[in-house]
Amino acid sequence: MKKVNLAEKLAMFSTHWDPHVVASYNGNDVMVVKFTGEFPFHKHDTTDDFFLILEGEVTLDGEDGDAVTLGPGELCVVPKGMIHRPRATSEAKVLLIEPKGEPNSGDSDRPPATKPTI
Amino acid sequence: MKKVNLAEKLAMFSTHWDPHVVASYNGNDVMVVKFTGEFPFHKHDTTDDFFLILEGEVTLDGEDGDAVTLGPGELCVVPKGMIHRPRATSEAKVLLIEPKGEPNSGDSDRPPATKPTI
Incomplete structure (x- = not known):
């Protein structure tokens, strides 16, 4: 059993829109x-x-003008097939879960995303 | 898209060892x-x-004396098949993810757990 400290993992990189794998x-x-x-x-x-x-704070915009704004300790599961766009006015830190290799953009024509493990 | 505020959900019940479903x-x-x-x-x-x-703080004990103690912002994925025991000296609040209907005890002879959705 391995402990994963999320703040320590987040301190290991500074890039944006660049998910790093911390567990499976x-x-x-x-x-x-x-x-x-x-x-x-x-x-x-x-x-x-x-x-x-x-x-921080993240807004998830839907295609139809629907939007949810989330702060720390708030989650949202975007259903499969739903068009959406994450945005953040200033830097936000997020825990993401997706099937292994899923492209960030959801574009199935792209090769599986290679996301670094930290 | 639905926002889930975890603190608000946790304020809705006071029982222990009683997971409540907040999203799928x-x-x-x-x-x-x-x-x-x-x-x-x-x-x-x-x-x-x-x-x-x-x-709060949670310790996950393994069968072999292995243990990890986790605080806020720390996670652990216990691999399938691994014997473990969560314990907490005082009340701790936890986000859990398991396949729908998985018994808390892992006992496959039991019927699927009926966990309330809040």
Whole structure:
């Protein structure tokens, strides 16, 4: 059994929109990531997308103008197939869970994402 | 898209060792739970077991004397098949992820656990 301290993992990198794998759960990558600015609208056709905010504030925009703004200790699971866009006015730190190798953009034409493990 | 505030969900019940479902991720229950005292040693034969500490301190004991103690912002994924026991000297609040219906005790002879959704 291995303890994972999320703040220590987040201190190991400074890039944005660059998930780093910290654990594995039943074939899913458990990741930490830093957001700032806007990510493109996208969807994941075959998987839900799990976001838990650790620090800062993140808005998830839906295609239809629907939006949720999440702070620390708040989570949202975006259902598979739903177009969405994460954005953060200032840096936010997030726990993400997605199936291993899922592209960040959800684009199935892309090769599996190579996400570093820390 | 639905925002889940974990502190608000945890304020809705006071029982211990009684996970409440707050979201669903690809057929997994995302749950909040309060621990105090010791849970029996057990294992889950077919699934990993995800623990993220939200408040307080939790020790996960392994059968062989191996133990990890986790505080807020720390997580551990107990691999499937590994005998373990969560314990907490005082109340701790935890985010758990397990496949829908998995018994808390991992006992496959029991019917699927009926965990309330809040």
